[in-house]
Amino acid sequence: MKISTATFAGASSQPGRFPPATHPEVAFAGRSNVGKSSAINRLLGRRKLARTSSTPGRTQQINFFAIDDRLVFVDLPGYGYARVSQSARAAWRPLVESYLGDRAVLVGVVILVDVRRGPEAEEQQLLDFLATRGLPALLVATKVDKLNRRDRTRALKALSEVGLPVVPFSAVKGEGVDAVWRTIRQWMQEKEPAGPRGKPGAPPRPKSQPASSAPKARAR
Ligand SMILES: Nc1nc2c(ncn2[C@@H]2O[C@H](COP(=O)(O)OP(=O)(O)OP(=O)(O)O)[C@@H](O)[C@H]2O)c(=O)[nH]1
Numbered sequence: 001m002k003i004s005t006a007t008f009a010g011a012s013s014q015p016g017r018f019p020p021a022t023h024p025e026v027a028f029a030g031r032s033n034v035g036k037s038s039a040i041n042r043l044l045g046r047r048k049l050a051r052t053s054s055t056p057g058r059t060q061q062i063n064f065f066a067i068d069d070r071l072v073f074v075d076l077p078g079y080g081y082a083r084v085s086q087s088a089r090a091a092w093r094p095l096v097e098s099y100l101g102d103r104a105v106l107v108g109v110v111i112l113v114d115v116r117r118g119p120e121a122e123e124q125q126l127l128d129f130l131a132t133r134g135l136p137a138l139l140v141a142t143k144v145d146k147l148n149r150r151d152r153t154r155a156l157k158a159l160s161e162v163g164l165p166v167v168p169f170s171a172v173k174g175e176g177v178d179a180v181w182r183t184i185r186q187w188m189q190e191k192e193p194a195g196p197r198g199k200p201g202a203p204p205r206p207k208s209q210p211a212s213s214a215p216k217a218r219a220r
C-alpha cells in the first residue's frame with residue numbers, strides 16, 4: 001500500500017481512555033521485544049515512527065499511528081517480560097483488555113511471535129480472547145532473518161499448527177511486508193459498510209454526517 005503520511009496520533013496508559021475512534025484500527029500484539037514497533041515501522045516504510053528498543057518492556061502504553069486519514073495502527077505494550085515492575089505488569093492486562101475488548105473500530109489483530117520461540121500460553125489466551133469477540137487475527141513470525149533455512153522451515157511448520165495463517169516476517173530484510181498488507185486490506189474491506197465512500201452505488205450520506213466531518217486524529 002502506498003503511504004503518504006503516517007503520524008503519531010496519541011497514546012494511552014489508562015483503560016477506557018483512548019483517542020477518538022476515527023478510522024479502522026489494526027492492533028499489533030505480542031511478547032515484549034518480539035518486534036512489534038519494528039514491524040510497524042517496516043510496514044509503513046518509516047525508520048523511527050514507532051520507538052524500538054533492544055531493552056524489552058520499554059513500551060508500556062498503547063500508541064496510535066494514523067495512516068493517510070484512512071487507517072490507524074495500534075502498537076500495544078508487550079507482555080511476558082519478567083523484569084518490568086510488578087505495577088507495570090498488573091497494569092498491562094486491564095489496559096490491553098479494555099482496548100481489545102471494547103474498541104468498535106478494531107478490524108483485526110496482528111499477533112507477532114518470535115519465530116525462534118513459537119506460540120506460548122499468552123498467545124493462546126490472546127487468540128481465545130479475540131475469538132470470543134469474533135475478531136480476525138494473523139500470526140506473524142518475526143526475526144526470520146536470524147534462522148537458517150532448515151531451522152526456519154521447522155519453526156514455521158510448528159507455528160502453522162496453531163491453525164491460523166502465518167506470515168514469515170523480517171523487519172530487517174523486509175520479508176513478509178506485502179503479505180501482511182494483503183491481510184490488513186482484506187480486514188478493512190470486510191468491515192467497510194456497503195458502498196464505500198466515493199464508489200458507484202454508495203448510499204447517499206445522511207445530511208448530518210458529511211464526509212468531511214470525520215474528526216482528524218491529532219498528532220501530538
Ligand atoms: N534481526 C531482527 N531483529 C529484529 C527484527 N524485528 C525487531 N528486531 C530487533 O528486536 C528488538 C526489539 O524490537 P522492537 O520492535 O522494539 O520490539 P517490541 O515488540 O516493540 O518491544 P516492546 O515495545 O518492548 O514490547 C530491537 O533490537 C529490534 O532491532 C527482525 O525482524 N529481525
Ligand SMILES: [Mg+2]
Nearest residue numbers: 036037051059
Ligand atoms: Mg515496542
